[in-house]
Amino acid sequence: MTHRLLPIALLAAAAATTAGCGGGADQGPPAQAAGRAALAGAGYTSDQLEQALLTEPSGYRRAGDPDSGEYGTLAAIQNFDQLQRQVKLDKPRCAAARPGGALDRSVPAAIATFAKKGGSSLTETLLALPDDAAERQVKARVPAGCQTFRTLVGATWSEHEVMEPPPGTLGEGSRTVGVVSTTGGSNTKTWYVVARGRRHLVTISLYGPNATREEAEGLAGQAIEQARRILP
Template sequence: MAHRLLPLAVLTATALSVTLASCAGDDGDAEPLRTTDRAAPVGTGYTSDQLEQALLPDVSGYERAGEPDSGEYGSLKAIQNFDQLQDQVTLDKPRCAKAAGRPAAGVDRSTPTAIVTFARGNGQTATETLMAMTTDAAEQQVKARVPAGCLTFRTRVGSQWSEHRVFEAPPGTLGGGSRTVGVTTTSGGSHTKTWYVVLRGRRFLATISLYGPNATRAEAEQLARAAYDQARRILP
């Protein structure tokens, strides 16, 4: 599982707002792709409807970018958009190809999931994802590490090359355990940052993705704390 955080950073950085904007469930004009909420899988305890209710209702300084989306992991519009976008990305290091999956790669596509995105005027976005997950599975995600040799890499979308530099923090203590990864991307004259915080809760995994030219680790981890506290208040 060492590669499961880096890939979304690759695609987020190269596609800029395309990926993160899709996490908002489009602009509200289109019907979100959802499936009927099923009983929670054995060992997880939560349905996607419960997870949606446990998402952050608001973030200070941001506006919610569309309605939250929830359902089976593979049915969510953000994930389907990601799958399509992933096919357009070329890595300069073929040995890092296994890193070209999303966070929580390998998770069953029927896993109950909920996603919400917030945006503010400077082009910065914050996305929260909650997934129903057993304690052991969530722990594996938190213990994941960026693969060797992939702390710097280049990606190409169309004719545009982007350079990426990855920072991985030591294991954290948010929630039941956490990890933080930052990616700085240079594409032409543009410089952007993406921070990811993944943390384990009681039968759930939470991910905060903070993207923008002024994104900081401190803010990403602050949002992760708020997301964990909110989920703990709501989920039984």
């Protein structure tokens, strides 16, 4: 699952989801029109983005085929939307917050997922965005009071603690967000990295009991270089 149980609107990132990044906001015809304009401005198609995804990150194997198309139509995003509807948050205002603004779900995007022994999973999302829209996502910050929250799925509560280091310098600017999640006696970590490239946004989501910021940012660096080589 691309974004697990974490409210992607809170983290403002792709995907991750793992997105990517983005959120589950409903968007009508005006937003779709804006998406077509964004495509014209960015110049990248979803097929081009798919070609620019990582293929064999060190230590990982691909988990299924990549997916590409309009961001909101991708299977991983639709699955996350469905999962998000099952999650109750103890701080509803945090779920509604969109620090980087609602992401246009009609923009071209591509997603690839990878797995590693030990239970770690990696998701990369590439989105075609005008530079100003990508910069807003990178400059977003977790709202005050939302650094800790609890989620309820069925009868099970989980506790989450958010860590947000200072802005980074990956690509043309980046942000990193980490979340430690505790369910019963089990702890898992998720690290999200969002980095701006030229007319595109790179997002990395690294999930697992041993996920680290260093590994997530290292994988983001690889993704940025791969996109830089492939995208004209």
